[in-house]
Amino acid sequence: MRIGLYANMELPGSLRIAKSCVKLLRRGDVMEEETAKRFGRKGVSLSELDADVLIVIGGDGTMLKTFMSTGMPLLGINSGNVGFLTESRKDTLPDVFSRLRNGKFRIEEKLKVSTKIDGRAVQDAVNEAVVHSSSIGKVRHFEISVGRNRVGLVRSDGIIVSTPTGSTSYSLSAGGPIVDPSASVILISPLAPYGISSRPIVCGADSDIRLRIEGERQCMLVIDGQVEIGLAGNERLEFSSASSRARFVRFDFDFYRRVHSKLTG
Numbered sequence: 001m002r003i004g005l006y007a008n009m010e011l012p013g014s015l016r017i018a019k020s021c022v023k024l025l026r027r028g029d030v031m032e033e034e035t036a037k038r039f040g041r042k043g044v045s046l047s048e049l050d051a052d053v054l055i056v057i058g059g060d061g062t063m064l065k066t067f068m069s070t071g072m073p074l075l076g077i078n079s080g081n082v083g084f085l086t087e088s089r090k091d092t093l094p095d096v097f098s099r100l101r102n103g104k105f106r107i108e109e110k111l112k113v114s115t116k117i118d119g120r121a122v123q124d125a126v127n128e129a130v131v132h133s134s135s136i137g138k139v140r141h142f143e144i145s146v147g148r149n150r151v152g153l154v155r156s157d158g159i160i161v162s163t164p165t166g167s168t169s170y171s172l173s174a175g176g177p178i179v180d181p182s183a184s185v186i187l188i189s190p191l192a193p194y195g196i197s198s199r200p201i202v203c204g205a206d207s208d209i210r211l212r213i214e215g216e217r218q219c220m221l222v223i224d225g226q227v228e229i230g231l232a233g234n235e236r237l238e239f240s241s242a243s244s245r246a247r248f249v250r251f252d253f254d255f256y257r258r259v260h261s262k263l264t265g
Contacts, residue, residue, distance in 0.1 A: 001101055004051030006032035006066060008058035013079040017057050017090045021077075024097045046070060053100055053249055060085045060169075064224040067126050067246050073107045075100070075249035084168060084262050087249060099251060108250050110165045111184060111205055112242035115223065117235050123223045124242040127166030131211060131237060132158025132191060134218040134230065139194055141214035146207050151188075154198045158191035158219075159211060161239045165246070168263060170225075176200040181255050186241065209239040 005025065007018040015038065022039055025031075030051055036043025043049075046069045054072045056063055059080015066074060075096070076086030088096050099105055112124040133140045142159050144151040162171040167179035167187060176189035177200060184205040190198045203209065213219055216233040223229075 001053070001103070002051045003029045003097070003100060004031070004049050004054040004072065005029070005035060006046060006049070006054060006056050007035045007038075008056075008062040008079070009034070009038060011058055011062070011079045013090070014057050017077055017079055017093070020090070020093050021055060021057070021097075024093060053105075055096075056086075058086075059083055061225060064126055065226050068123050068224070068226060071244060071247070073247040073249050075105075082262055084258065085165070085248070087251060087253070096251075100249075104251070106250050108181070108248045108253070109245035110181070110248060111163050111186075112244060112246055113161055113163055113186060114240050114242040115161075115221070116238040117221070117229070117231070119236075119238075122221070122229060123227050124244065125161075125166070125223045126163065126246045127169045127224050128160050128162040128171060129224075129239060130158055130160050130170065130191070130222045131213070131219055131231070132222070134220050138217070140217050140219060142190075143212040143214055144188065145210040146188075146201070146203055151201065153214070154190050154193060155195060156190040156193040156198060160187070160189040160191055161209060161211075162187040162189060168259060171200070172263075174200075177202070178259060186239070205241045207240070211237040211239070 007014045031043040032046050033043035054074050056066050056074050057077045063076050063085040078086035114124050115122050115129045142154045160171045164179040164181050164183050171189045174189045174191050186203045188201040213233045219231040221229040
């Protein structure tokens with residue numbers, strides 16, 4: 001078992017957790033280069049790092065950003081705020097390493113959303129792809145189709161196309177449903193829709209979703225809150241299931257208990 005380590009040092013507490021992790025590393029394990037520099041060691045870039053499991057110290061944003069650079073299974077140690085996508089806490093590190101060394105874990109593969117702009121692919125999303133007005137408070141008109149079927153014209157601040165993983169993130173705040181992680185679906189959630197007829201839609205994972213902005217109004221495409229792409233408003237956007245999957249390392253993952261502990265109270 002070769003373990004990789006990457007820490008987002010911009011977050012308070014990450015350095016302290018990383019110090020504890022470094023003490024548990026063995027010969028053959030590897031660190032991301034910026035993480036390694038903090039300890040006077042040599043590492044490799046995240047895109048070139050090769051390990052059986054990559055431990056990621058940070059929050060949900062760090063996890064999402066890391067998935068854009070690697071296809072390795074990720075195990076998150078929360079040093080951020082909510083940490084819904086992370087698996088463990090800093091006070092469980094010896095147990096985390098013991099379980100990894102002894103193979104007492106499973107890997108869950110999660111659907112990602114592929115986005116194309118006029119046929120050109122951009123980064124896949126683990127949580128969601130969002131198209132929203134480039135100006136605050138400006139409503140846009142979005143023409144939406146699923147497969148060969150026209151859904152209709154939605155007047156809203158934006159459209160969120162989400163995976164089940166992302167159903168507890170931005171889509172949830174826009175009134176979308178919480179989706180069991182075992183479901184294979186894609187969600188379409190209008191963002192602050194005008195009128196009472198626009199509601200979230202749950203599509204099959206094999207659906208091809210097309211979106212067109214009426215009136216050539218400027219918008220922004222945001223992938224997982226990490227990548228922003230400006231849109232003139234005359235582009236053709238397509239969303240579908242990505243060919244690759246996001247791989248999470250899990251121990252005793254209880255989705256509904258996590259929803260209760262992280263998203264309520």
